[in-house]
Amino acid sequence: MTQTQRAATWRSMLYVPANVPRFVTKAPGAGADAIILDLEDSVPVAQKDAARDGLADAVATCRTGPSAVLVRINRPLRMAVRDIEAAIACGVDGILVTKAMDGGHVRLLAEIVDELEGPTPRCVLLPLIESASAIDRMAEIGAASPRVAGLLVGAEDLAAEIGCTSDDEVMVAIKRRMAVAAAQAGVAAMGTLGSIADFRDQEKLRDVVARSRRAGFTGGSCIHPAVIPILNEGFAPSEKELDLARRQIAAAEAAEAGGRGSFEVDGRMVDEPILRRARRILASAR
Structure with missing residues (x-):
């Protein structure tokens, strides 16, 4: 299936803890196509409410640069709804749906976004595949709503549940399968086929990105700004x-x-x- 017009086109997405002002301040100048303000794993439980309350200021800061602004929300559902309400109020470009379960889960959250945004939809959804039960439902998740723009595998959470390491061939196989599911749904396959956490080994990073692009992936995420130029170059045509x-x-x-x-x-x-x-x-x- 040809990618739909809603398919995400971000080559690079930079994760930034929404509760750390010094990281948020630096993010607009990092050169990423999109900034992911994280309300989930990088924010301690005791600070999650404060991070959500401060989201408007964080989004405004990130808007001073050219990057799209996304938010990664929490589970369970009650936290997810509060996060979505705050994100839509700030006018974000996209929401990363943590631990997407199935098509019904994504449709439920999309319905909330529909209600909050009104007749002119703007915010897209990027579901994260982070549980073993979601693997067989990836195509269903990708096609669950017109708001879905791409799929990602949350390697650390998924590997922890399966019992493998996040860079094992098991994870590579799942990510390749996700690329097929994304193609079936007409959305973008986001991520890389190997770890890009070690930003010092640039030769390895370039190889991982090149292999990922050959496999059908169109962009990746990172936690360190040093990786952004490699993602931007590697996921762009030569x-x-x-x-x-x-x-x-x-x-x-x-x-x-x-x-x-x-x-x-x-x-x-x-x-x-x-x-x-x-x-x-x-x-x-x-």
Whole structure:
């Protein structure tokens, strides 16, 4: 399935604890396509109410830069509803749905967002797959609401439940499966096929991002600003890819004008699947 217009296009998403002003202040200048103000794991339980109360100021600070502003909400449901109410009141661009269970769970939260936002919807949803029971429901979750723009795997939570490490091949297999589910739903597959926590090993980071892009992922998240340039570069088409895509599209137009249905570029036959990829590459550059 072709990605829908609502599919997320963020190459890089930076997690920032919403309760730490010095991190929030630095976030707009970090260069990320999106900033995720976190109300969940990075905020101690005793500070969650204060973090939610201060969300408006944090969002306003992040709006001083070019990044989209997202919020990761809490579970259980009563906390999630309060977080959603605060996020929508601040006019955020998206909400990360923690521990998405199934399509019904996502539809329930989407209904709350619909009620709060009114007739001009803006906020998208990014469900996080963080439980073993949600793995078989990933395609259902991705298609649960028109607000869903992408899927992510919460590697640490999911690995803890399964009993593997977050960089094990089990997790890689689940993430590859999620990329297929995202394609079925027409939304973006977000994340990477390996850990990018060690920002000092840039060669390894570039390799992980390159493998992830080849597998169909379109962007990733990080907790350190040093990773952002690698995500932005790695999830963007190279000049070589752009040049080939432009020449393939031009060749297709010339072939059609000449009444030919088949043609080649650089010694390779080009057909409709190749042209779809070329169009996607050019669209991602814009």
